[in-house]
Amino acid sequence: MTEQRRTVRDGYDTLAEEYLDRRNDDPEWVLSELTDRLEPGDSVLDAGCGQGVPVTNTLTVDFDTVGLDFSRSQLRLARTNVSGARFVQGDMTALPFEDDSFDAICAFYSLIHIPTDEHEQVISEFARVLRPGNYLLATVGDDAWEGSNPDWLGTDVEMQWSFPSIEETFETLNRVGFEVVEQFVVDDELGSDHPFVLAQYDPD
């Protein structure tokens, strides 16, 4: 495991409760951009599901939902807070699922923690487990940035992020077989603007 991934995983293991306290905005409108394209009962992967609230729990209302995260503390909170989803510990760079397992994937605020040089690997993993013709909804970066905060959320815990520019992300998505169909900006409760992309996997 790379140094950055260890910092991110250990960071969430330590500050999971604080993150949950701060994570109380409503994902409904942006999530509906994905879910409006689904049928009830479709299978959805929430990649980097974290504490499971407010995204995984919203998905469970209508869909067969799997939450994946590599932080034990986050998964413990998710299992406590969300009923009706299956939670799996794993790494987004090597998803523990068969090819063509899901009808949709969302990745809220998780891809942006992956080292920039591994974004393509994660997006390729999304393509591998997503059935062709279906959609990925993910938070991405705007301008390319790599950095850390040694005292994130006032917890004295270090957190790291890294992402390429949105143009490079679009190129990577295209290279892997996705076509970007929508782009949104979401203001989160932590005071940042975050771009989201909705992309359709169409390998042909």
Ligand SMILES: C[S@@+](CC[C@H](N)C(=O)[O-])C[C@H]1O[C@@H](n2cnc3c(N)ncnc32)[C@H](O)[C@@H]1O
């Ligand atoms: C900012 S939190 C977002 C949690 C949730 N998606 C939400 O919207 O609140 C990022 C989550 O991504 C997870 N994560 C980061 N890198 C990961 C990786 N390589 N594999 C699996 N999970 C990862 C972290 O453990 C953390 O729970």
